[in-house]
Amino acid sequence: MSLETRQAPAGSNAVLAAGFSDPVHDAQRCFRALMNAMAQPGKRQTYDASQLKPPVPLTPMGAALALTLFDYDTAIWLDPGLARSLDVLAFLRFHTSAPIVSTPVEASFAIVSDPAQMSALSNFNQGSADYPDRSTTVILLNQTFSTDEHVELSGPGLKEPESFSSTPVPNGFWRQVQANNAQYPRGVDLVFAGTDKIAALPRSTRISPKGA
Amino acid sequence: MYVAVKGGEEAISNAHQLLAKRRRGDTSVPALTVDQIAEQLSLAVARVMGEGSLYDEGLAALAIKQARGDLIEAAFLMRAYRTTLPRLGYSQPLDTGRMYIERRISATYKDLPGGQVLGPTFDYSHRLLDFALAADAEGLPEAVARRVSTPASMPRVTDLLGDEGLIEPDPARSADAAVSDLTREPLSFPADRDLRLQNLARGDEGFLLALAYSSQRGYARTHPFTGEIRYGAVEVEFFAEELGFAITLGTIKVTECQMVNQFSGSAKAAPTFTRGYGLVFGQVERKAMAMSMVDRAMRWEELGEELTAPVQDHEFVLSHSDNIQATGFVEHLKLPHYVDFQAELDLIRKLRAEWLEAQGAVDPANGKKEAAE
Amino acid sequence: MTYAPQTPSESAYNFAYLDEQTKRMIRRALLKGIAIPGYQVPFASREMPMPYGWGTGGVQVTASIIGKDDCLKMIDQGSDDTTNAVSLRGFFKKTAGVATTFETADASIIQTRHRIPEKPLREDQVIVFQVPIPEPLRFLEPRETETRKMHGLEDYGLMHVKLYEDIAKNGHIATTYAYPVKVNGRYVMDPSPTPKFDNPKIDRMPALQLYGAGREQRVYAVPPYTDVKSLDFEDYPFEVQSFDKPCGLCSAEGVYLDEVILDDHGGRMFVCSDTNHCEERRAQGLTGPMAAAPTAAQLSDGNEPKPETRT
Structure with a gap:
């Protein structure tokens, strides 16, 4: 399959944006950044996704993660902003063949372009006691890692407790993340995608509000 | 070093x-x-x-x-x-009813529409070494009269029985139901019949043969009759999305065995003949037969039978049928294990010393009598 | 009739052999494994060009994470030069063209079978373990359907009974390698058949640990600094093997030693299992009691591995 820019399928009127220019090594680098992010919760990892020009509201980093992770057998849920864009649908279908599902609980991966309005974490697949891996990984786009210290993290991957902050997130989000950890080993894993940085909070990370 | x-x-x-x-x-x-x-x-x-x-x-x-x-x-x-080949998609189900038959036999009927076609078989040959082959004196084979059979003239025996309602119907599947594929998803349990059949089709002939044999000798007996074995070429079709219809990719030769099993009924199912199914590439009749017998034995639960023998045990059979996995793991014992062996040496020496000490015996390892306390 | 199979050249294979779809599948499984430390994630293991049981799990994990800037160290039994380590290192040299090394400190990825290097690993390193049987409960309960339930319910009574029976019978826990651990206070995990000597190294290890079991189709992981506790009892605390002599060649103490038979009259010596560690020490001029013995010279000289350098 050529990864050159080409005409999008019917239903879209834009030229389909290109995927990775070096699919093997770009995906490997993006994965290593994400793997390190998952292994060291809260720690920001650098990946330059600026070569990608996906249709809005998908971001370059969101597109890079999609190209790195998605396949014809990974069900994807998109938040309303993304799901409304025929260009985004065409981009993801062409480059990943991933089936797009309409309810969060069916999804292996979810992409949220407007995290301030995002669905509650409990609406995603939490996995089962026997198969906790069958849960949703939720990717939040447009994240800024400010220096405000929202929460303190501890647990696997953390030598000592670290503070973490990422915006935007909905009201009450950190309480949801706490509740998510409380049901460990079930629960969702969170990926925070910024412009050239990513961070992750796996379900194993214990969260305490800073100063509480 | x-x-x-x-x-x-x-x-x-x-x-x-x-x-x-x-x-x-x-x-x-x-x-x-x-x-x-x-x-x-x-x-x-x-x-x-x-x-x-x-x-x-x-x-x-x-x-x-x-x-x-x-x-x-x-x-x-x-x-x-x-595993290195690109995967383009899944073919349409093979229609073995439309097989270009080279061999077709049934043990359940003396004669049947289309007849018995012995074809190329070792059956009824006398197993005498043919020294002419060794002497390079092999001439060209004589011309053989072959009956050309069109697919339509050879209905499957199970279809004939099915018309009378004497055999369980083939379980209906909706055309778009996803088919399991253990080359894409790790084997997990419970394993449905499609996954089991795929596993058996790839499984070791010797392993399946032994399991089938064990069922004949009473370890979960299934009362099998060879409804039909057919061998020949079938077309492989692929549904091309962009064309909107199925195209023929070519033909492959397969052996299909439909075992018909007597079944006197259970709380779950009425008395009827039941099916065991085997399908393999090429003319591998022994394996197709063994596969159909193992398949039938593994259907114990849906038919309300009891689990009594290894051949019925999904996890036992499916986890050990693959000879590539089996040979790798058995043969990996050839790899160096001296680090673990050192740990065991250490433990055995310690346990022996303690045991001998308790017995007041001489430890040959250091040659002196242990002080008994 | 002529059969002319199409023969692809070596370059027809993808970087690090696996196709991208397979890598994506394994990468997704690894992320789950990292998120749920010690939990065995099922994955659709592929047939590899080496047999199952010979490191296919480790090879698939390494192939899924490795990039062209990585430097790979491949060891088996602690040694860079055992036959299978040589073979697997050659596989990655050929299919990925990456730099390889014998030096623990120079490696960004270390794939191992049965040992962990003596030199402490760092946060920027990843260690990949080849695992034969990933299920720590398998020899107590052969059915996957049952062991899965036990993990789900955190029901590890059977394991404790087994260890306790050892003590009742022998006065010791009679497990010397693949000694079970509890990870992050939740999952009981098989640390692969490393001697229990190495168990303390995986507790709060700074490097990411990835475990691959190809034939059994499982991957699992331990993130950096994760609590990993070897199972034991209050009155029978976990203890590791200790050796009463130092390494015969480099005099190292507190390392794992291999016993080498020197002759058929009971002559033997103990030497570092981590060959790179031993060579480094000897290069620093540290010598053990046997280093000058002619028998030891035969072991340590002549066939010195050529240290590879990063390219």
Whole structure:
């Protein structure tokens, strides 16, 4: 399959944006950044996704993660902003063949372009006691890692407790993340995608509000 | 630092050169060609295609040549090659009712529409070594009268029984139901019949043969009758999304065995004949039959039978049928294990010393009498 | 009739052999494994060009994470030069063209079978373990359907009974390698058949640990600094093997030693299982009691591995 820019399928009127220019090594680098992010919760990892020009509201980093992770057998849920864009649908279908599902609980991966309005974490697949891996990984786009210290993290991957902050997130989000950890080993894993940085909070990370 | 394991690179390279030499054998004897293997060892080729899970006679013949005739090694070569191939999609289900028949027999009817066609078979041959083959005195085979049968003239026996309602219907599947594929998803339990059949079709002929045999000897007896064995060519069709219809990719030769099993009924199911199914690449009749018997035995739960024997046990059978997995793990014991063995040496010495001390005996390891307390 | 199989050249294979779809599948499984430390994630293991049981799980994990800037160290039994380590290192040299090394400190990825290097690993390193049987409960309960339930319910009574029976019978826990651990206070995990000597190294290890079991189709992981506790009892605390002599060649103490038979009159010596560690020490001029013995010279000289350098 050529990864050159080409005409999008019917239903879209834009030229389909290109995927990775070096699919093997770009995906490997993006994965290593994400793997390190998952292994060291809260720690920001650098990946330059600026070569990608996906249709809005998908971001370059969101597109890079999609190209790195998605396949014809990974069900994807998109938040309303993304799901409304025929260009985004065409981009993801062409480059990943991933089936797009309409309810969060069916999804292996979810992409949220407007995290301030995002669905509650409990609406995603939490996995089962026997198969906790069958849960949703939720990717939040447009994240800024400010220096405000929202929460303190501890647990696997953390030598000592670290503070973490990422915006935007909905009201009450950190309480949801706490509740998510409380049901460990079930629960969702969170990926925070910024412009050239990513961070992750796996379900194993214990969260305490800073100063509480 | 150990002489035994140092210079590993050189040792490996030398071993492989020696292997190449042994594979070729005496160079005054002409080398086998891949064509010769494909044409004259076609049953070995069929087995390697089946257990190697890839239908390609030329590659299977090459694998047999490269593996010095070790068919499991050859199947492994096929599998390792197969995993590198791009996957374009799944074919349409084969229609074995439309087979170009080369052999078709039924043990349940004396005669039937389309007749019994013996075809190429060892059955009824006397197993006497044919020294003419050894003497290179093999002439050209005599012309054989062959009856040409059109697919339509050979209905499947199970369809005939089905018309009378005497055999359970083939379980209906909706056309768009996803089919399991253990090359894409790890084997997990419970395993449905589609997954089980895929596993058995790739499974080791010897393992399935032994399991089927055990069921005949009373370990979960299934009262099998060979409803039909048919061997011949079937078309493989692929539904092309962009065209909107199925196109024929080519034909493959398969053996299909439909075992008809007496079943007196249970709390779950009325008395009826039940089915066991076997399908393999090429003419591998023994395996197709064994597969159909194991398939039937594994259906104990849906038919309300009791689990009493290994052949019925999904996890036992499916986890151990793959000879590529089995041979790898059995043979991995050849790899160095001296680190773990050292840990065990240490423990055994300690346990022995303590045991001997308790007995007031002499520990031969250090030659002096242990002080008994 | 002529059969002309199409023969792809070596370059027809993708970087690090696996196709991208397979890598994506394994990468997704690894992320789950990292998120749920010690939990065995099922994955659709592929047939590899080496047999199952010979490191296919580790090879698939390494192939899924490795990039062209990585530097790979491949060891088996602690040694860079055992036959299978040589073979697997050659596989990655050929298919990925990456730099390889014998030096623990120079490696960004270390694939191992049965040992963990003596030199402490760092946060920027990844260690990949080859695992034969990933299920720590398998020899107590052969059925996957049952062991899965036990993990789900955190029901590890059977394991404790087994260890306790050892003590009742022998006065010791009779497990010397593949000694079970509890990870992050939740999952009981098989640390692969490393001697229990190495168990303390995986507790709060700075490097990411990835475990691959190809034939059994499982991957699992331990993130950096994760609590990993070897199972034991209050009155029978976990203890590791200790050796009463130092390494015969480099005099190292507190390392795992291999016993080498020197002759058929009971002559033997104990030497570092981690060959790179031993060579480094000897290069620093540290020598053990046997280093000058002619028998030891035969072991340590002549066939010195050529140290590879990063390219």
